[in-house]
Amino acid sequence: MLQAVVETKALRMSTVVKAVCVGSVILGLAGCVSGTGGYRPPVEDRTEQGGVIQPAESTSTGVMVRPAVVSEGRTEQQVSVPVPTPMTSRPQNPAVIALLKSADQQKSSGSMQAAESSLERAQRIAPRDPEIYYQWADIRRLEGQWSQAEQLALKGTNMAIGDAIMLRRLWLLIADIRSGVGDSAGAKQAKNKAFSY
Amino acid sequence: MAKKRAPKSSSRGRSSKKPRSFLKKILFLLLKISLLGLVLGGIGLIYLDMQVKNKFEGKRWALPAKVYARPLELYAGQVLDRAALKQELKGLGYRFVNRADRPGMVEWASSRARVHTRGFSFPDSDEPPRKLMLNFSGNQLMSIRDERGKNVSLSRLEPILIGGIYPKDNEDRDLIRLDQAPEALLSALIQIEDREYYNHFGISLKGIARAMVVNVKAGRFIQGGSTLTQQLIKNFYLTSDRTLARKLMELPMAVLLDFHYSKDEILEAYLNEVYLGQAGSRAVHGFGLASQYYFAQPINELKLHQVALLAGLVKGPSYYDPRRHPKRAKGRRDLVLKVLQEQGVISMKARLDAEKRPLGIVKQRSLHKGAYPAYLDLVKRQLREEYPEEVLNSEGLRVFTSLNPTVQTHSESALATTVTALQKRYGKPVKELQGGMVVTDPQTGEVLALVGGRNARYQGFNRALDAQRSIGSLVKPAVYLAGLEAGYTLATLLDDQPVSVPLPNGKSWVPQNFDHVSHGKVPYFRALAKSYNQSTAQLGMSIGLDRVIDMLQRLGISRKPKPYPSLLLGAESMSPFEIATVYQTIAANGFRAPMRAIRLVTDSEGVELSRYPFDVKQVVSAENMHLIQYALQAVTREGTGRSVYNRLPAGLNVAGKTGTSNDQRDSWFAGFAGDRMAVVWLGLDDNGKLPFTGSGGALKVWTELMVKEQPHSFMSVQPEGIEYYWIEESTGLLSAEQCEGVRQLPFIKGTAPQDYAECADNKQNESVDWFKRWFR
Known part of the structure; x- marks a missing residue:
C-alpha cells in the first residue's frame, strides 16, 4: 500500500560483477611510470607507459604528475612538446573492466538502458577509455540511432589516438554504421581508414 | 376530519383533553424530527463513510519529487580524498562507531575505514547493504574488501538526498512502512498518546469524558481527548479549526475508519501523516522525514533516546522544538522515557541510559536537503521542460x-x-x-x-x-579558433596595431589594449595568451564576424549574437x-x-x-582543437592566467x-x-x-x-594530422632547437611555414617528427 521503498533484491548482478572483477584485478594491475625532466605541458605521452606494476587507476583516469620547473622568469624555450608514439596496450581499472563486462552482458540480453547506465558509470570513472565509446556506439547502432552511434565512435577515435588496434576497430565500426544508413561512400572511406592502421 | 372533530372535542371536555393532544402533537413532531434526523444522519454517515474510504484507499499524500546527488562510487585505485569521504558519510547520516555492526555505521581509522553500507535500489541495479573494508594509501583507495576478505571491484554508496519539489502547501514527507518503525516508537506513541489504542473502536469514551471535565472547568473547548485514530482523522480529513462541529464530524469518522481498517493500517497512516516540525516554509510530516530532519538518519536506525524525542514531539512540534527549545525538548523526551519505563515497556537501566544521552540533533545547516538551492534551481528548470508541476x-x-x-x-x-x-x-x-x-x-x-x-x-x-x-575576453578562443579554421596558424604574426572600424551609425570602433600599448607583430598564440585586443580585432575583422558567430554557435551558444565588431572583444552578455x-x-x-x-x-x-x-x-576538428588548447595552455603558463x-x-x-x-x-x-x-x-x-x-x-x-x-x-x-616544428617567434619561420627565441609549435600537416629563419642551418631544419624517429 505504501510506496515506501528500499527493496533488497540481493546480489544477482553484483555477484556476476564481483566474479568478473576479481579475475580482472590482475589484468588491471598495469600502470604507468611517468616523469622525465623539464616542463612538458600539453601532450599526452604514452611512450613511457606499461611494464611497471601500479594501481591501474593512475593511468586510466590520466593522472600523470610530471616533475617540472616553472619559475616566474621562465624563458619560452622551456615549453617543449614531445611527440607521442602509438602505444600497444592500455591498462584498465578493474572497476571499468567489470562495468564493460556487465554492459556487454546487458547488451546481449537486450537491456539497452541498463547497458547504457553501466557505460555511463564506466565513463565517469575512465572518460578517456576508448573501449567505452566503442561499446556505447555499438549500442546506439543496434538501436538504430545512427548519427549518435557515429559521433560516439568518433569520440572514441579521439580518445584512441596512438592505439592502432583500437582505431582500426573503431573505424570498422564507423564503416558498419555508415553502411547501416546507406552511406556506402562514407563506409568505404571509413574502411580504408581502418586498414591504414 | 380533524376540523369536524375538533369542535366536538373542544365542546366535550376542553380542560381535560387539551394537554393530552398537545403532548401527542409534540411526540409526533419529535418522532418526525428524529425520523428525519435518522434519514439525514444516515445519508450523512454514508457520505462520511465514502469520504473515509475514498481518501484512505486512494493516493493518500501528494509526494514531492525526491532529488538525489550523484552516488559516490568506490573502486580500487581511485583517488579519493579521505576528508571528502568522511563528509559524504556524514551527509548520509552514518554514525562513526567502534564497531560497525549495522547498516549506517562506519569504523574510521587512519588508513582504513570499515563501512557498513545501507544499500540502495538504483534504477539500473540494486546495491545491496554490505560491509566494506576500505584501505587507503594517502589519498588513494588501494583496495576494497567484503566481509569475507574478497576484493570488491566496485561499489556505490547511497546517494545523498539534496531536496524535493514541493506542492503549494509545502508538505514534505518520506513514507515509511509500519515494519520500518522501531518497536519503541510504536510503544511510546501508544503509551503517550492513546493507551487504549488496540482496544477501543476508534474513539475512547473514557478519553472524551476526561476531556469534557477539563473543558467544563476551563469554560471553553480546549481538549478533545483524541485517540490516535481521531488525530489521524483530524489531520488527514479535516481542517485544523477547533470547532465543535468539526469535533462532531470527527467522532463518527473515527469509528468508521476503525470499522473499515485494521489497527496496523491506521497506525501506519498515522506515522506518515503526523506533523512534526517546520523547516522554513516546508512542513515536516511523518516520522520518516522527521528522523532525517532531526537526526539525518533513517528511522530504522534510531536509538531509544531519539525515538522517545520524536514521540514526544507529537504533542507540540513547535513548543518542544529541540533546536529552539532544547531544555523543553529534553524534559519532554525524559517524560516519555519515564512513562515507557513505568508501563514496563523498557527497563530502568534502559531509561537511565537513554536519559543520559544528549538530544543528538544535527545542525540544520549540516543537512543536505535544501543546501543547494542554485543547483536545484537548474534541476527544476530542466524538469519543468518535461513534466507538469503537479506531477513533480x-x-x-x-x-x-x-x-x-x-x-x-x-x-x-x-x-x-x-x-x-x-x-x-x-x-x-x-x-x-x-x-x-x-x-x-x-x-x-x-x-x-x-x-x-x-x-x-x-x-x-x-x-x-x-x-x-559581458563576457569580455572569454570570447577570444572562439575568434582564434575561427581564425585557425580560416587558415591561420599558431605562428602567424598578427598586427597588434591601433585599429579603427567604421560603424553604420557613422562612428568608429577603436579598441584599446588593456595596457594602452600596441605590441606590434605578435605570434598568433601569444596574442591570445596575452589577450591583446587590437590584434584580436584585426584578426576578427579579417576573417569576418560571421565565422566568429558560427563558431560560437557550434561551440554551444544557442542564440545568435548580433554581428557588431565589439562582439570580437566580448561585448555580448x-x-x-x-x-x-x-x-x-x-x-x-x-x-x-x-x-x-x-x-x-x-x-x-x-x-x-x-x-x-x-x-x-x-x-571542431581534433587538429584545430589541439592548436587552440595549446594556446589556452600558453594563457596559464605564460599569459594573463599565469x-x-x-x-x-x-x-x-x-x-x-x-x-x-x-x-x-x-x-x-x-x-x-x-x-x-x-x-x-x-x-x-x-x-x-x-x-x-x-x-x-x-x-x-x-x-x-x-x-x-x-x-x-x-x-x-596529439592527433594524427598534427606535426610539431621549431619556430622562431619573432619571424614565425622554421628554426631549430639550438637557436635563440624559438619554441616548438604544433601545426596541421601542410600548414607549417616553408621558409627558414637565418639561424637555422640545413641539418636542423628537419621536421621534429623525422628528427625523433631517426634517433629512436
Missing part, C-alpha cells in the same frame, strides 16, 4: 542528478573565501561583491556544482544561470552557464555534449521515465582564459584541467566598476577551487 510535486518521482557535494562544497568555499579576501583588500567598492560558478566534468558534460551567489545557501538570484554579463557550454566543448576536444544536471528520472517504484543521454557531436602556478603544482596542466569586460565591470575566468571545467564570474549586481581584472578576481576563485579539487592533469592528445 505529487507523484513521488525520483530524480538522480550529477551534483557532486564535494565539488559543490569546494566551489562554495573557494568563492566565499576569495570574495572575503578581495573585500579585505579593496574595501568599500566591493562591499557587495557577488559571484557565480559553474563546474562540469569535461568528458561527460555533467554539471558537478553550481553556485548562484556568495551566500550559497540563500535561495535568491541565481547568478550562475541568470546574471547576464551571457550567463556563466551559457559561456560554460563553450568552454565545455573546448575542454572536450571539440565534442559538444549537453551540459547535464539530471541523469535519470524514475517514478516512485523505480521505473525509468526519462533519461538525459550523453549525446555528442563533433563540432598566476595559477603561484599555487598549483607546475606538473598540473591546466588551460583557460581570463576575461574582463569593458570598464572592468566583470571579472571572469573559464578554464579546465583533465577532469574539471569551471567558469567563474565576479561582479556587482548593480554593474558597478571593479578594482580588479579577470586575473585579479575570478582567476583567484578558480585557482582556489583547483587547489582544493586536486584535479587530473589536462592532457591534450
Whole structure:
C-alpha cells in the first residue's frame, strides 16, 4: 500500500560483477611510470607507459604528475612538446573492466538502458577509455540511432589516438554504421581508414 | 376530519383533553424530527463513510519529487580524498562507531575505514547493504574488501538526498512502512498518546469524558481527548479549526475508519501523516522525514533516546522544538522515557541510559536537503521542460542528478573565501561583491556544482544561470579558433596595431589594449595568451564576424549574437552557464555534449521515465582543437592566467582564459584541467566598476577551487594530422632547437611555414617528427 521503498533484491548482478572483477584485478594491475625532466605541458605521452606494476587507476583516469620547473622568469624555450608514439596496450581499472563486462552482458540480453547506465558509470570513472565509446556506439547502432552511434565512435577515435588496434576497430565500426544508413561512400572511406592502421 | 372533530372535542371536555393532544402533537413532531434526523444522519454517515474510504484507499499524500546527488562510487585505485569521504558519510547520516555492526555505521581509522553500507535500489541495479573494508594509501583507495576478505571491484554508496519539489502547501514527507518503525516508537506513541489504542473502536469514551471535565472547568473547548485514530482523522480529513462541529464530524469518522481498517493500517497512516516540525516554509510530516530532519538518519536506525524525542514531539512540534527549545525538548523526551519505563515497556537501566544521552540533533545547516538551492534551481528548470508541476510535486518521482557535494562544497568555499579576501583588500567598492560558478566534468558534460551567489545557501538570484554579463575576453578562443579554421596558424604574426572600424551609425570602433600599448607583430598564440585586443580585432575583422558567430554557435551558444565588431572583444552578455557550454566543448576536444544536471528520472517504484543521454557531436576538428588548447595552455603558463602556478603544482596542466569586460565591470575566468571545467564570474549586481581584472578576481576563485579539487592533469592528445616544428617567434619561420627565441609549435600537416629563419642551418631544419624517429 505504501510506496515506501528500499527493496533488497540481493546480489544477482553484483555477484556476476564481483566474479568478473576479481579475475580482472590482475589484468588491471598495469600502470604507468611517468616523469622525465623539464616542463612538458600539453601532450599526452604514452611512450613511457606499461611494464611497471601500479594501481591501474593512475593511468586510466590520466593522472600523470610530471616533475617540472616553472619559475616566474621562465624563458619560452622551456615549453617543449614531445611527440607521442602509438602505444600497444592500455591498462584498465578493474572497476571499468567489470562495468564493460556487465554492459556487454546487458547488451546481449537486450537491456539497452541498463547497458547504457553501466557505460555511463564506466565513463565517469575512465572518460578517456576508448573501449567505452566503442561499446556505447555499438549500442546506439543496434538501436538504430545512427548519427549518435557515429559521433560516439568518433569520440572514441579521439580518445584512441596512438592505439592502432583500437582505431582500426573503431573505424570498422564507423564503416558498419555508415553502411547501416546507406552511406556506402562514407563506409568505404571509413574502411580504408581502418586498414591504414 | 380533524376540523369536524375538533369542535366536538373542544365542546366535550376542553380542560381535560387539551394537554393530552398537545403532548401527542409534540411526540409526533419529535418522532418526525428524529425520523428525519435518522434519514439525514444516515445519508450523512454514508457520505462520511465514502469520504473515509475514498481518501484512505486512494493516493493518500501528494509526494514531492525526491532529488538525489550523484552516488559516490568506490573502486580500487581511485583517488579519493579521505576528508571528502568522511563528509559524504556524514551527509548520509552514518554514525562513526567502534564497531560497525549495522547498516549506517562506519569504523574510521587512519588508513582504513570499515563501512557498513545501507544499500540502495538504483534504477539500473540494486546495491545491496554490505560491509566494506576500505584501505587507503594517502589519498588513494588501494583496495576494497567484503566481509569475507574478497576484493570488491566496485561499489556505490547511497546517494545523498539534496531536496524535493514541493506542492503549494509545502508538505514534505518520506513514507515509511509500519515494519520500518522501531518497536519503541510504536510503544511510546501508544503509551503517550492513546493507551487504549488496540482496544477501543476508534474513539475512547473514557478519553472524551476526561476531556469534557477539563473543558467544563476551563469554560471553553480546549481538549478533545483524541485517540490516535481521531488525530489521524483530524489531520488527514479535516481542517485544523477547533470547532465543535468539526469535533462532531470527527467522532463518527473515527469509528468508521476503525470499522473499515485494521489497527496496523491506521497506525501506519498515522506515522506518515503526523506533523512534526517546520523547516522554513516546508512542513515536516511523518516520522520518516522527521528522523532525517532531526537526526539525518533513517528511522530504522534510531536509538531509544531519539525515538522517545520524536514521540514526544507529537504533542507540540513547535513548543518542544529541540533546536529552539532544547531544555523543553529534553524534559519532554525524559517524560516519555519515564512513562515507557513505568508501563514496563523498557527497563530502568534502559531509561537511565537513554536519559543520559544528549538530544543528538544535527545542525540544520549540516543537512543536505535544501543546501543547494542554485543547483536545484537548474534541476527544476530542466524538469519543468518535461513534466507538469503537479506531477513533480505529487507523484513521488525520483530524480538522480550529477551534483557532486564535494565539488559543490569546494566551489562554495573557494568563492566565499576569495570574495572575503578581495573585500579585505579593496574595501568599500566591493562591499557587495557577488559571484557565480559553474563546474562540469569535461568528458561527460555533467554539471558537478553550481553556485548562484556568495551566500550559497540563500535561495535568491541565481547568478550562475541568470546574471547576464559581458563576457569580455572569454570570447577570444572562439575568434582564434575561427581564425585557425580560416587558415591561420599558431605562428602567424598578427598586427597588434591601433585599429579603427567604421560603424553604420557613422562612428568608429577603436579598441584599446588593456595596457594602452600596441605590441606590434605578435605570434598568433601569444596574442591570445596575452589577450591583446587590437590584434584580436584585426584578426576578427579579417576573417569576418560571421565565422566568429558560427563558431560560437557550434561551440554551444544557442542564440545568435548580433554581428557588431565589439562582439570580437566580448561585448555580448551571457550567463556563466551559457559561456560554460563553450568552454565545455573546448575542454572536450571539440565534442559538444549537453551540459547535464539530471541523469535519470524514475517514478516512485523505480521505473525509468526519462533519461538525459550523453549525446555528442563533433563540432571542431581534433587538429584545430589541439592548436587552440595549446594556446589556452600558453594563457596559464605564460599569459594573463599565469598566476595559477603561484599555487598549483607546475606538473598540473591546466588551460583557460581570463576575461574582463569593458570598464572592468566583470571579472571572469573559464578554464579546465583533465577532469574539471569551471567558469567563474565576479561582479556587482548593480554593474558597478571593479578594482580588479579577470586575473585579479575570478582567476583567484578558480585557482582556489583547483587547489582544493586536486584535479587530473589536462592532457591534450596529439592527433594524427598534427606535426610539431621549431619556430622562431619573432619571424614565425622554421628554426631549430639550438637557436635563440624559438619554441616548438604544433601545426596541421601542410600548414607549417616553408621558409627558414637565418639561424637555422640545413641539418636542423628537419621536421621534429623525422628528427625523433631517426634517433629512436
